Amino acid sequence: xxEPLRLDGVDFAHDGRPxxxxxxxxxxxxxxxxxxxxxxxxxxxxxxxxxxLLTPDAGRVARRCAxxxxxxxxxxxxxxxxxxxxxxxxxxxxxLGRAERRARARAMLDAVGLGPGDAGKYPRQLSGGMRQxxxxxxxxxxxxDLLLCDEAFSALDAPVRAKLWQLLHELRARxxxxxxxxxxxQDEAMEHAxxxxxxxPGRIEQTASVDACISAFTSRMNAPVS
Amino acid sequence: MARKRPxxxxxxxxxLALLLVLWEAGHRIWGPLVLPGLAETGVTLWHMxxxxxxxxxxxxxxxxxxxxxxxxxxxxxxxxTLAGLRPExxxxxxxVAVVLLGIPAIAWVVLALLWFGGRWAVVFTVAVATGPLxxxxxxxxxxxxxxxxxxxxxxxxxPLGARLAHMHLPHMLGHVFPALATTLAMxxxxxxxxxxxxxxxxxxxxxxxxxxxxxxxxxxxxVLVVVAVLVAVDxxxxxxxxxxxxxxxxxxxxxxx
Numbered sequence: 019x020x021e022p023l024r025l026d027g028v029d030f031a032h033d034g035r036p037x038x039x040x041x042x043x044x045x046x047x048x049x050x051x052x053x054x055x056x057x058x059x060x061x062x063x064x065x066x067x068x069x070x071l072l073t074p075d076a077g078r079v080a081r082r083c084a085x086x087x088x089x090x091x092x093x094x095x096x097x098x099x100x101x102x103x104x105x106x107x108x109x110x111x112x113x114l115g116r117a118e119r120r121a122r123a124r125a126m127l128d129a130v131g132l133g134p135g136d137a138g139k140y141p142r143q144l145s146g147g148m149r150q151x152x153x154x155x156x157x158x159x160x161x162x163d164l165l166l167c168d169e170a171f172s173a174l175d176a177p178v179r180a181k182l183w184q185l186l187h188e189l190r191a192r193x194x195x196x197x198x199x200x201x202x203x204q205d206e207a208m209e210h211a212x213x214x215x216x217x218x219p220g221r222i223e224q225t226a227s228v229d230a231c232i233s234a235f236t237s238r239m240n241a242p243v244s
Numbered sequence: 245m246a247r248k249r250p251x252x253x254x255x256x257x258x259x260l261a262l263l264l265v266l267w268e269a270g271h272r273i274w275g276p277l278v279l280p281g282l283a284e285t286g287v288t289l290w291h292m293x294x295x296x297x298x299x300x301x302x303x304x305x306x307x308x309x310x311x312x313x314x315x316x317x318x319x320x321x322x323x324x325t326l327a328g329l330r331p332e333x334x335x336x337x338x339x340v341a342v343v344l345l346g347i348p349a350i351a352w353v354v355l356a357l358l359w360f361g362g363r364w365a366v367v368f369t370v371a372v373a374t375g376p377l378x379x380x381x382x383x384x385x386x387x388x389x390x391x392x393x394x395x396x397x398x399x400x401x402x403p404l405g406a407r408l409a410h411m412h413l414p415h416m417l418g419h420v421f422p423a424l425a426t427t428l429a430m431x432x433x434x435x436x437x438x439x440x441x442x443x444x445x446x447x448x449x450x451x452x453x454x455x456x457x458x459x460x461x462x463x464x465x466x467v468l469v470v471v472a473v474l475v476a477v478d479x480x481x482x483x484x485x486x487x488x489x490x491x492x493x494x495x496x497x498x499x500x501x
């Protein structure tokens with residue numbers, strides 16, 4: 019099975035302070051991996067390294083994907099562009115014409131639940147949750163085969179979150195999209211991920227399939243009390 | 245929360261009316277040699293326009309001020325962008341800008357008269373007097389761009405041209421526009437001052453001639469011409485441009501939600 023993303027023995031320090039030490043992680047194609055861990059353990063740094071925004075001090079980051087989509091913790095929207103313009107901005111990297119960019123951006127905004135009325139609004143006119151949805155639409159509009167989400171859904175209420183996860187699952191089923199998402203929500207991880215990657219400060223402590231985690235948990239719960 | 249309504253435009257008219265009343269009162273107290281009356285100034289201005297003296301002078305000052313401003317602003321934008329992007333360039337250029345800012349415009353006029361003379365002395369003075377302000381604004385503009393936006397553009401592999409046109413430039417303009425507007429007005433004032441000393445034509449030359457003839461009404465008429473141009477540029481160009489540029493802001497100047 020191919021691996022759209024693989025990190026081998028990655029070290030990274032920020033201002034001389036080690037953030038990641040000998041970190042290993044691989045994502046099999048078409049899987050959804052939840053990255054969990056305490057605040058400050060290096061999850062966002064791992065996402066930035068995976069996206070190629072940072073260079074490791076040691077080790078190797080191998081990305082084998084044609085197109086990368088990313089949703090940051092902060093939506094990172096251009097304040098002088100409308101929701102439609104923000105999604106279209108990312109599509110400039112694909113070399114598409116203006117009409118196609120607008121059509122794709124409009125369709126993806128619609129897919130995340132933002133209609134034509136919202137597409138023409140500036141970020142300041144949108145709620146926090148709507149901005150996150152614009153950021154997700156931007157990431158999905160490039161038709162990625164690897165999607166990195168850094169607490170992308172934290173600002174969304176449960177029904178919207180469920181709808182967006184449904185969209186992601188449909189995309190995965192149709193295109194084989196591989197997803198790595200950071201979350202603090204165990205229920206979200208268990209419900210939507212195939213695999214869990216648990217981080218301790220600076221390293222991956224454990225990687226396991228969700229099924230294995232549930233089995234281990236169930237057998238522990240059913241074990242006789244000694 | 246309901247947005248506070250801006251005060252009525254009548255207040256602006258009231259301020260202007262007060263200025264005119266004070267002018268006329270000054271004329272009545274000190275006499276026409278010190279301060280000509282409103283009517284006398286108006287008539288003199290009308291004669292100057294009818295004799296065809298205003299339009300060519302206006303065109304020449306506009307040319308001098310415009311050319312100097314464009315040269316100064318363009319150079320400062322390039323240097324400011326470079327200084328904002330490269331710390332080494334900022335270290336090298338910042339002291340130069342500070343030194344240039346510290347030199348009075350009148351000193352530049354005197355030096356420029358020796359170096360260039362005539363019209364180019366005026367253009368040079370305008371450029372060197374306005375450039376450092378735009379430079380400082382450009383440096384601040386580059387520095388204040390959110391690093392998250394830069395990372396986003398890199399992650400989506402947005403081409404450099406698109407980044408410059410759709411990310412850096414709109415952000416920079418938001419910072420540089422006030423400096424450009426201020427220096428545009430400043431360029432007219434500096435240009436008139438330099439023309440007056442250089443005798444290089446334009447409104448400044450008209451002022452110098454009026455002074456030589458102790459024609460205070462003509463002097464006031466030339467001042468009115470400069471003020472009228474600045475007000476017209478502000479109302480017809482700068483304010484609409486600013487409204488267009490800040491409509492996305494959330495600091496109360498942008499569009500309503």
